[in-house]
Amino acid sequence: MAGGPALAAKCGNTAAGFPRWVEETKKEAARKGFNQRTINATLGNVSYKTKTIRLDRNQRSFKLSLNQFMQKRGANAIVSRGKQMKKRHAKLLNSLERRYGVPPGVILAIWGMETGFGGYMGKEDTISALATLAYDCRRSAFFTNELYAAMTIIQQGQLTRKQMRGAGHGELGHTQFLPSSYLKFAVDGDGNGRRDLVGSRTDALASTANYLRAYGWKRGRGYQPGETNFRAIQAWNAAKVYQQAIAIIALRIDS
Numbered sequence: 001m002a003g004g005p006a007l008a009a010k011c012g013n014t015a016a017g018f019p020r021w022v023e024e025t026k027k028e029a030a031r032k033g034f035n036q037r038t039i040n041a042t043l044g045n046v047s048y049k050t051k052t053i054r055l056d057r058n059q060r061s062f063k064l065s066l067n068q069f070m071q072k073r074g075a076n077a078i079v080s081r082g083k084q085m086k087k088r089h090a091k092l093l094n095s096l097e098r099r100y101g102v103p104p105g106v107i108l109a110i111w112g113m114e115t116g117f118g119g120y121m122g123k124e125d126t127i128s129a130l131a132t133l134a135y136d137c138r139r140s141a142f143f144t145n146e147l148y149a150a151m152t153i154i155q156q157g158q159l160t161r162k163q164m165r166g167a168g169h170g171e172l173g174h175t176q177f178l179p180s181s182y183l184k185f186a187v188d189g190d191g192n193g194r195r196d197l198v199g200s201r202t203d204a205l206a207s208t209a210n211y212l213r214a215y216g217w218k219r220g221r222g223y224q225p226g227e228t229n230f231r232a233i234q235a236w237n238a239a240k241v242y243q244q245a246i247a248i249i250a251l252r253i254d255s
Helices: 015-031 036-047 052-056 066-072 075-088 088-098 104-115 126-135 140-156 178-186 201-214 230-236 242-255
Strands: none
Touching: 015 036, 015 126, 015 140, 036 104, 036 126, 036 140, 052 088, 052 242, 075 088, 075 104, 075 242, 088 104, 088 201, 104 201, 104 242, 126 140, 178 201, 201 230, 230 242
């Protein structure tokens, strides 16, 4: 149901046209196969988020130098805690490496960078954030697709609307998956029949390893810039400083 993007109504750059956009999107969602219960649970209670737009226009940290970015993101603290988490979750992390080929340091670097090891996964209403960005003209097609992906997760019963709270751009869970990536790469790591990247640490970390493997991670190969597996890290985040930071932090955790 979260197939190709379809712009249900004219985008806008102020809140003025948002209510009309929502009504048109409800009709489009029904045509795409979403049931009325899902539409009511999502688009039936949605609001325009000025904060989301402000965050989208102000992503300055990715323009910092690598050293500035590492300092701003607390790289030393992530490494220190990452080493502790590597011992604490050794059984899980070792099992993930056996299954997916991704060493613990890489998974821990991503987990630490994204949410401080699950300490802060975001409090924004995901559906409202995604609807706001889908309506906004800057990247309307991209976020319309993400909105429908989020609605699909709810319709499948993987998460409820209440559970779907996260970062300002609709990222979800311990390692901040966008909904489309959630649908493609999330796995049921703990075997309870659901793919819950918000409530299950095991599901989230297994899904992170699965994501990297899907993007070409090769067991036993290096992951620093210029090495085979750095390409998979590049697929995780488009910002060069972020990619480099993950590689450096991961190596320090694993050393």
